[in-house]
Amino acid sequence: MDDRIEKRIELNAPVSRVWRALTDYREFGEWFRVKLEGPFVPGEVSRGRITYPGYEHVQWEAVVQKMEPERLFSFTWHPYAVDPATDYSKETPTLVEFRLEKTTAGTLLVLTESGFDKVPAARRLEAFRRNEGGWTEQMKNIEAYVARKP
Amino acid sequence: MSRGSRSASARRERARAPVFAALGDETRLALVAKLCAGRRSSIARLTAGTRLTRQAVTKHLRVLEGAGIVHGVRAGREKLFEFDPQPMAEIREYLDLVSAQWDQALARLKAFVEG
Numbered sequence: 001m002d003d004r005i006e007k008r009i010e011l012n013a014p015v016s017r018v019w020r021a022l023t024d025y026r027e028f029g030e031w032f033r034v035k036l037e038g039p040f041v042p043g044e045v046s047r048g049r050i051t052y053p054g055y056e057h058v059q060w061e062a063v064v065q066k067m068e069p070e071r072l073f074s075f076t077w078h079p080y081a082v083d084p085a086t087d088y089s090k091e092t093p094t095l096v097e098f099r100l101e102k103t104t105a106g107t108l109l110v111l112t113e114s115g116f117d118k119v120p121a122a123r124r125l126e127a128f129r130r131n132e133g134g135w136t137e138q139m140k141n142i143e144a145y146v147a148r149k150p
Numbered sequence: 151m152s153r154g155s156r157s158a159s160a161r162r163e164r165a166r167a168p169v170f171a172a173l174g175d176e177t178r179l180a181l182v183a184k185l186c187a188g189r190r191s192s193i194a195r196l197t198a199g200t201r202l203t204r205q206a207v208t209k210h211l212r213v214l215e216g217a218g219i220v221h222g223v224r225a226g227r228e229k230l231f232e233f234d235p236q237p238m239a240e241i242r243e244y245l246d247l248v249s250a251q252w253d254q255a256l257a258r259l260k261a262f263v264e265g
Contacts, residue, residue, distance in 0.1 A: 080248055109256070
């Protein structure tokens with residue numbers, strides 16, 4: 001069974017533009033919906049607070065792994081760490097990688113998240129079930145937002 | 151926080167965590183694929199047509215059994231193994247959730263860089 005997630009998305013923007021949106025901590029915060037305390041530095045912890053409506057209580061914490069300009073940006077983190085009563089720090093984190101490739105239309109972004117074999121899935125699922133109502137609502141908000149600003 | 155409830159949840163995690171580990175092996179995946187077909191199978195049947203020894207198959211089935219992915223059932227003198235979809239379905243559901251979050255985040259990124 002696959003223990004990784006992979007997403008491929010074509011972006012109609014140059015690689016340099018996408019690179020900035022990924023690695024400038026303010027720009028990353030804009031689309032990811034997180035207020036970060038400072039710039040991303042390989043080997044260092046990135047901290048902040050989620051700004052996504054309904055999830056403002058959630059802390060963002062990741063360890064930046066690689067920043068190979070316009071090619072690869074990666075960090076490790078604890079996926080879906082939304083339950084404030086849970087200490088996720090002892091769990092093995094997953095690895096998130098953004099890989100960029102130049103295309104005729106702009107940029108191919110390949111996102112992978114791997115290492116789910118170490119995540120205690122059941123409890124995460126419980127956290128999800130508790131939040132399910134709010135989440136469904138937010139999915140509608142996002143769809144509306146994207147439809148307005150294609 | 152009571153110590154009791156904490157250790158109970160830790161036990162549940164230990165019960166789930168081995169599902170990925172159990173499936174992170176080609177031989178075990180092949181065994182699961184055979185058992186997924188829905189029929190209970192004996193160790194002899196699962197060994198037939200492979201280059202594995204009966205002992206190796208038994209060892210792998212024990213790992214799968216430990217993760218709750220297969221169950222052994224006695225049938226007379228034989229022990230038959232059957233597939234239980236539940237542990238895999240739960241993890242699938244979790245991965246689908248994380249996956250959906252990335253879809254949304256990447257849609258926002260797309261709007262952000264193309265806007």
